[in-house]
Amino acid sequence: MIAMPRPAPEPAHSLHPLTIAEYAELGETEHGYTELVEGRLLMSPSPTFHHNRALGRLHVQLSQQLPADLEAIPELDVDLELTAPDEPGHSRRPDIMVVKEEAGKRIADEGGLVRASEVILVVEIVSPGSRRTDHVDKRREYADAGIPHYWMLDIDYPPAITACHWTEEFGYQDDQVTTGIFRTRSPFSFEVDLGRLR
Numbered sequence: 001m002i003a004m005p006r007p008a009p010e011p012a013h014s015l016h017p018l019t020i021a022e023y024a025e026l027g028e029t030e031h032g033y034t035e036l037v038e039g040r041l042l043m044s045p046s047p048t049f050h051h052n053r054a055l056g057r058l059h060v061q062l063s064q065q066l067p068a069d070l071e072a073i074p075e076l077d078v079d080l081e082l083t084a085p086d087e088p089g090h091s092r093r094p095d096i097m098v099v100k101e102e103a104g105k106r107i108a109d110e111g112g113l114v115r116a117s118e119v120i121l122v123v124e125i126v127s128p129g130s131r132r133t134d135h136v137d138k139r140r141e142y143a144d145a146g147i148p149h150y151w152m153l154d155i156d157y158p159p160a161i162t163a164c165h166w167t168e169e170f171g172y173q174d175d176q177v178t179t180g181i182f183r184t185r186s187p188f189s190f191e192v193d194l195g196r197l198r
Contacts, residue, residue, distance in 0.1 A: 022089075051095075055075075065188070076097065078119055079091055080141055080142075092138060095125045100120065148187060160178060160179045
């Protein structure tokens with residue numbers, strides 16, 4: 001009698017919703033990246049050339065203009081801190097986030113992900129496949145996490161930024177929708193020619 005091969009066991013993360021600690025243990029995926037929504041892995045495709053070029057150019061501009069106690073970090077997971085550590089977690093990977101300098105020191109000492117409470121600003125670069133996610137889902141989740149500022153950069157022509165600030169009563173409120181030169185004094189002084197990001 002020939003024994004039939006047994007199916008490979010399912011990975012542990014597919015059997016139950018993941019906590020933030022379990023998600024952090026997974027490491028990187030081979031292609032694209034993952035986010036964690038209510039304990040479930042959400043796969044995202046690799047970004048396009050134009051998306052990555054805009055991300056790189058905006059990151060350079062932010063890094064050059066930030067105060068010394070803040071730093072801009074591209075494409076890193078942030079624990080939205082929406083649930084207790086032993087419950088299914090929520091983690092997103094913004095295109096860029098601006099964090100307090102102490103976040104890097106804490107992670108070097110303790111490990112883990114950047115925490116929403118350490119984030120000053122998240123930036124998402126809107127693409128055709130992410131428009132609803134960026135404008136609805138992530139906007140709501142980042143607001144629920146209490147991240148003070150959220151910028152959505154749309155690189156279609158003409159490129160535009162929608163800048164939002166967090167309010168306790170209403171979540172995110174739009175500060176401005178800008179094409180051309182984007183200038184702000186909140187959460188820090190910053191200026192960029194959006195046309196040069198494309």
